Amino acid sequence: MKPLPPVLRFVSVAELAERVDAERRGRPFLLYLDHHRHQRIVDLGGDADALSIGRESANDVQLDWDTEVSRAHAVLERVGSAWTLVDDGLSRNGSFVNGRRVHGRRRLDDGDSITVGTTLLVYVATEREVRTTATTRSGTPPKLSPAQQRVLDALCRPTLDGPLPIVASNREIAAELFLSVETVKSHMHALFELFDVPDLARNRKRSELVRRAFERGAVSP
DSSP: OOOOOGGGTOOOHHHHHHHHHHHHHTOOEEEEEOTTOOEEEEEOOSSOSEEEEESSTTSSEEOTTOTTSOSSOEEEEEETTEEEEEESSOOSSOEEETTEEOSEEEEOOTTOEEEETTEEEEEEOOTTOOOHHHHSOOSOOOOOOHHHHHHHHHHHHHHHHSSSOOOOOHHHHHHHHTOOHHHHHHHHHHHHHHTTOOSOOHHHHHHHHHHHHHHTTSSOO
16 A cells, blocks of 8 residues: 555544544545545545536535636546546646546555645545555554553544544543542643643644654554
8 A cells, every 4th residue: 555645644633533433444535634624525426427527516526725726627436446636627737647647547556545626635446445544643652551551542532533633631531540630630640741742832742742652553443
């Protein structure tokens, strides 16, 4: 499997979990970030045999923030079991697959990078093989005690279970694990050091710990 471009590797834990779920379903999909750097996943496993890409709202893949994208830019079209990118002159600035301009039709393979305007989209077709956990984690996790692992899991659980990127408070962790708040604070200080979390505002520091823990494989989606 081709590795994902670096720009797509570092998103929120909830978004990474969503991506893993999409990979496990085994259906091809498009993966990209919008102008707010929020992850977008377009499932290509439905009944549609063609999806349009462009800036206008009528397009199936609407990139209205990208002024370099034409109103009607390109088309994703299914041919048998394969997906292709078609750009037959609709776009002003062209479409590119892995850096090469498409003239007419180009068959897509798993991991191919599609550039339209300034937007990068990746075609993913892993057939249930999960690549995200292998490509987003940098290094190995530090050695944690069982108690530290339980605190870390409790800290991360709201982020994994809910749609919003939130983390558990010390009081919530203490209640879940039947610990004192002071004990949780002690474990949190140790975890900040183990994951080399810089000195940030409190909520940002906790969120950064969650992100680093996931990247290094200390927790999983």
